[in-house]
Amino acid sequence: MWPEVVRNLSKGQSSTVTNNILLSEHKSISTKDKSAHAFSSSKFSKILRDQKHQQMEIVIASLALVVVLWCIWRILEWVWLKPKMLESYLRRQGLVGTRYTPLVGDVRRSFSMLKEARSKPMKPTDDLISLVMPYSFHMLNTYGKTFFTWSGPIPAITIMNPQLIKEVYNKFYDFEKTHTFPLTSLLTDGLANADGDKWVKHRKIINPAFHFEKIKNMVPTFYKSCIEVMCEWEKLVSDKGSSCELDVWPWIVNMTGDVISRTAFGSSYKEGQRIFILQAELAHLIILALGKNYIPAYRHFPTKNNRRMKTIVKEIQVILRGIISHREKARDAGEAPSDDLLGILLKSNSEQSKGNGLNMEEIMEECKLFYFAGQETTSVLLAWTMVLLSQHQDWQARAREEVMQVFGHNKPDLQGINQLKVMTMIIYEVLRLYPPVIQMNRATHKEIKLGDMTLPGGIQVHMPVLLIHRDTKLWGDDAAEFKPERFKDGIAKATKNQVCFLPFGWGPRICIGQNFALLEAKMALALILQRFSFELSPSYVHSPYRVFTIHPQCGAHLILHKL
Ligand code: HEM
Numbered sequence: 001m002w003p004e005v006v007r008n009l010s011k012g013q014s015s016t017v018t019n020n021i022l023l024s025e026h027k028s029i030s031t032k033d034k035s036a037h038a039f040s041s042s043k044f045s046k047i048l049r050d051q052k053h054q055q056m057e058i059v060i061a062s063l064a065l066v067v068v069l070w071c072i073w074r075i076l077e078w079v080w081l082k083p084k085m086l087e088s089y090l091r092r093q094g095l096v097g098t099r100y101t102p103l104v105g106d107v108r109r110s111f112s113m114l115k116e117a118r119s120k121p122m123k124p125t126d127d128l129i130s131l132v133m134p135y136s137f138h139m140l141n142t143y144g145k146t147f148f149t150w151s152g153p154i155p156a157i158t159i160m161n162p163q164l165i166k167e168v169y170n171k172f173y174d175f176e177k178t179h180t181f182p183l184t185s186l187l188t189d190g191l192a193n194a195d196g197d198k199w200v201k202h203r204k205i206i207n208p209a210f211h212f213e214k215i216k217n218m219v220p221t222f223y224k225s226c227i228e229v230m231c232e233w234e235k236l237v238s239d240k241g242s243s244c245e246l247d248v249w250p251w252i253v254n255m256t257g258d259v260i261s262r263t264a265f266g267s268s269y270k271e272g273q274r275i276f277i278l279q280a281e282l283a284h285l286i287i288l289a290l291g292k293n294y295i296p297a298y299r300h301f302p303t304k305n306n307r308r309m310k311t312i313v314k315e316i317q318v319i320l321r322g323i324i325s326h327r328e329k330a331r332d333a334g335e336a337p338s339d340d341l342l343g344i345l346l347k348s349n350s351e352q353s354k355g356n357g358l359n360m361e362e363i364m365e366e367c368k369l370f371y372f373a374g375q376e377t378t379s380v381l382l383a384w385t386m387v388l389l390s391q392h393q394d395w396q397a398r399a400r401e402e403v404m405q406v407f408g409h410n411k412p413d414l415q416g417i418n419q420l421k422v423m424t425m426i427i428y429e430v431l432r433l434y435p436p437v438i439q440m441n442r443a444t445h446k447e448i449k450l451g452d453m454t455l456p457g458g459i460q461v462h463m464p465v466l467l468i469h470r471d472t473k474l475w476g477d478d479a480a481e482f483k484p485e486r487f488k489d490g491i492a493k494a495t496k497n498q499v500c501f502l503p504f505g506w507g508p509r510i511c512i513g514q515n516f517a518l519l520e521a522k523m524a525l526a527l528i529l530q531r532f533s534f535e536l537s538p539s540y541v542h543s544p545y546r547v548f549t550i551h552p553q554c555g556a557h558l559i560l561h562k563l
Contacts, residue, residue: 079103082458083153089456090148090155097148097155098139105150110135114546124391124542127480129466132438132546136464145471148459151180156441156460160468162498164451168442168461169499169507172199175442178460183286183299184548186313187279187372190365191512203512205358206366209344210512215519217339218263219414222523225258230527237532237562245537247555249383252524253280256379257371259520264370266340268323272371275316279371282312287547320364341370370513377436378517380549382524383556384434385427390536390558392482398422400529412526414519423522425484428491431503432475433482436549438466440505465502474500532560 083100090097098106113134122131129137136158139147145160159165168175176195179185185193191202208214229251237244257280261272285305289298299306327338327346337343345366349357358366389396402422403412439462446457455461472479474495475486486494495501504511511517528534537557545553 079153083150083155086155086456086459090157090459093453093455095146095148095157095453096143097157098150100150100153100155103153105152105154106135107150107152110149113138118545122542122544124387124536126542128433128544128550129470132544132550133464133466136439136467140467149462151460154180154458154460156462157455158462158464159450160464160471161451162468162474162500165463165468165502166499166506167450168463169505169509171448172508174444174446174448175461176445178441178443180441180460181290183289183309186286186309187283187548188369190362190369192369192373199509201356202358202362202366203508205348205352206345206512208348209341210516212515214339214344215516216414218516219417219519219523221262222259222520223411223527225255225262226524226527228258229255230531233560234531234562237560243559243561245539245557245559247557248386248560249379249552249555252382252386252556253375253379255524256375256382256520259378260371260374262340263516264341264367264374265323266338266343268326271319271323275319275368276371276375278312278316279368279375282309282316283372283376283548285309285312316368317364320367321360324360324363324367342367373511374513374516376549378520380434380436380551381427381430381517381521383552384550385430385521385525386528386534386558387536387540387552387556388430388433388482389426390534393535395422395426395482395484396529396533399426399525400533403526403529407526407530409530412523412530417519417522417526420522420526421488422484423525424518425487427518427521427525428487428494428501428503429482429484432469432501433480434544434550435465435469435503437503437505438546438550439464440502463502468500468502471500474498531563533563534558534560 079102083102083105087100098109101108114132117131117134135149139149139158140160146158146164148155148157150156159168173196177193179193191199191206194202233246233251236246257273257276258269261269261276265272285308288305289309299309323342324346327342331337331346331350337347345363349363389399399422402420406416406419441463442461444455444457444459444461448455448457450461468474470479491501499506504514535558537559540557541554543553544550
């Protein structure tokens with residue numbers, strides 16, 4: 001093709017000369033010879049047509065050449081020039097880290113370390129960091145507490161200094177959320193993914209739904225979902241005599257899903273439960289696709305999984321749209337708003353001045369987020385609490401003693417839950433050792449100061465919560481041990497007022513649902529402790545596995561004894 005283009009190009013350059021000759025030829029045609037004239041005029045217009053055609057081809061070929069060169073330049077810039085420029089920028093700041101490997105960065109290295117760590121049998125006493133974050137662990141040992149790695153072609157600085165972490169959380173306009181995995185936005189779009197003014201607007205509208213005043217009205221709903229599971233467990237145990245082996249993990253997952261269905265959608269919770277099932281399937285498919293994230297636009301390929309994801313997303317939207325428009329109609333008909341999360345959110349939204357509220361799509365995104373953020377995290381908190389209390393029978397006994405002192409065999413209520421000091425210490429310690437969100441990431445978009453460093457735009461900042469929570473310099477030599485007593489005088493004393501306890505994040509973007517989660521977890525644990533003692537089953541396999549949060553991959557097999 002290219003030789004032809006070059007030929008055409010040289011033809012094109014001589015076209016003006018040819019035109020002039022032809023024109024002069026044309027003028028000299030004698031009117032005597034009409035047929036000769038007709039012949040030469042049709043020949044003339046054919047030559048003109050051919051020339052136009054050739055000129056068009058030249059323009060198109062030149063444009064194509066420009067586009068191809070531009071694409072090559074952008075790819076080169078993306079894969080090599082920009083990363084190398086950022087790398088030397090960071091090294092000039094005195095920062096240490098790995099050398100850049102084009103395109104993949106450290107992704108392959110960290111995956112293979114994770115694979116190796118997962119292939120070995122684990123014991124509950126093994127160090128969790130080397131099991132679920134082996135690459136960060138290796139980097140920490142090699143470079144110390146501040147280093148950079150590569151998320152593909154993007155450099156990522158890991159920081160563990162409480163002062164720097166505080167600065168990142170506070171400057172939320174400068175340190176925005178990363179959007180490295182577009183697929184995950186199918187589950188967590190909305191508030192958790194929003195930045196800047198959009199985040200400010202969404203947070204303001206959603207905040208009232210999570211005020212303590214509102215959450216406390218949901219305590220009876222927490223009770224309802226939890227007591228149903230307790231009744232089932234009691235039946236299972238009594239069928240076997242007085243003890244029974246049970247994998248509590250799937251029960252806990254369903255229980256927290258039921259809580260969020262009822263608290264978010266009230267009377268429409270049955271439809272809500274369908275969303276929960278669909279979201280769980282979606283999360284599973286997204287995890288399968290995450291390994292292919294490096295293939296550009298992979299999520300748009302018409303693979304079986306991608307098509308299923310699209311169908312699920314559509315079905316969730318149809319259900320949510322139905323629930324929301326039903327509510328809006330009821331409101332327009334003058335019915336009082338419901339006191340569930342959706343009702344409060346719609347009321348808060350309608351109180352905004354015109355044009356400042358959320359539209360239907362945005363409300364749907366927030367509802368989807370409540371499901372994912374509320375269910376995934378609270379279920380892992382409860383599962384690891386039961387595992388740790390099985391390993392530490394002394395703390396299980398102390399927690400039960402407190403529950404029995406406060407409630408006896410009565411129904412737990414808000415006032416009593418607020419008195420559960422030992423249980424609060426235990427939950428904080430579980431959140432420290434097994435934080436559901438083990439790392440939080442942010443991105444810079446312009447040059448910005450962080451402590452003594454000047455960071456360029458286009459990099460990420462990683463805050464490895466799990467490493468920070470187990471740092472002996474911050475928590476003492478016993479940092480890896482389960483010692484709830486470190487929280488006996490509250491978080492501020494335990495952390496010596498440093499920003500190093502981050503299960504719910506920190507600063508303006510701190511988890512909006514933390515009161516909700518803590519009340520729910522305390523209700524569930526109080527009901528469990530009133531009825532059962534529990535220990536690890538011989539079939540328990542310790543298998544912390546990083547998905548979005550740290551799941552017990554082989555479940556949580558316990559032996560429940562009826563009290
Ligand atoms: C044990 C339970 C929970 C844990 C450990 C947890 C953890 C977190 C963390 C670490 C963040 C901050 C993420 C970041 O800064 O990048 C966060 C944000 C968020 N969480 Fe939770 N969460 C829990 C329960 C809940 C519940 C029950 C809900 C709602 C029903 C919820 C809704 C949210 C939302 C909407 C955000 C985004 C807040 C914002 O960006 O303004 N979470 N959560």
